[in-house]
Amino acid sequence: DTGVSQNPRHKITKRGQNVTFRCDPISEHNRLYWYRQTLGQGPEFLTYFQNEAQLEKSRLLSDRFSAERPKGSFSTLEIQRTEQGDSAMYLCASNPGRGDEQYFGPGTRLTVT
Amino acid sequence: GQNIDQPTEMTATEGAIVQINCTYQTSGFNGLFWYQQHAGEAPTFLSYNVLDGLEEKGRFSSFLSRSKGYSYLLLKELQMKDSASYLCAVGDDKIIFGKGTRLHILP
Numbered sequence: 001d002t003g004v005s006q007n008p009r010h011k012i013t014k015r016g017q018n019v020t021f022r023c024d025p026i027s028e029h030n031r032l033y034w035y036r037q038t039l040g041q042g043p044e045f046l047t048y049f050q051n052e053a054q055l056e057k058s059r060l061l062s063d064r065f066s067a068e069r070p071k072g073s074f075s076t077l078e079i080q081r082t083e084q085g086d087s088a089m090y091l092c093a094s095n096p097g098r099g100d101e102q103y104f105g106p107g108t109r110l111t112v113t
Numbered sequence: 114g115q116n117i118d119q120p121t122e123m124t125a126t127e128g129a130i131v132q133i134n135c136t137y138q139t140s141g142f143n144g145l146f147w148y149q150q151h152a153g154e155a156p157t158f159l160s161y162n163v164l165d166g167l168e169e170k171g172r173f174s175s176f177l178s179r180s181k182g183y184s185y186l187l188l189k190e191l192q193m194k195d196s197a198s199y200l201c202a203v204g205d206d207k208i209i210f211g212k213g214t215r216l217h218i219l220p
Contacts, residue, residue, distance in 0.1 A: 035210075043200070045210075055206070098143075099205045105155060106155055
């Protein structure tokens, strides 16, 4: 297994456009997490899945953000009507279950112009 | 709610020992993680403490006191490659990260 992968690695978009990111977790990891990280800050929790079920979504996440994990394997994170404040690194992580070490992907760096 | 505090930056000398502190306030506690993050890279796992006490793993050790809401990461025999941010994180289902401590190693 090659670890958690994320695509694209970089995305530049204009304000108001929609973007979608993909995360492929480590095979057989039941849990998948999305985080957002800006310069000088730690990762900020966005949402997480147990298999295909979305168990929690941060209150900081506006309605413009949606995430899916339809078959309990890969996940997508969509941001609609992007704003400059959405510019950040979006990190995905997975682990086998509760309390286990999280394995992070390389991230998708989003720049909104 | 949850609140995690750790120093923003620290500087130490190659070969020395450094201790990075973390204090936390949580509505419920299940475990405390330490992650290392080099600039431009994803975080990588260092340690996980559930019970009070010290856990040693090579040059790195992590301590937890649940009654005091306190943890520290101890790095021994510092190497230049240890220059990175060190993230304290609390949780079990949902993991909440602190802002990280940027550690600078001087030759």
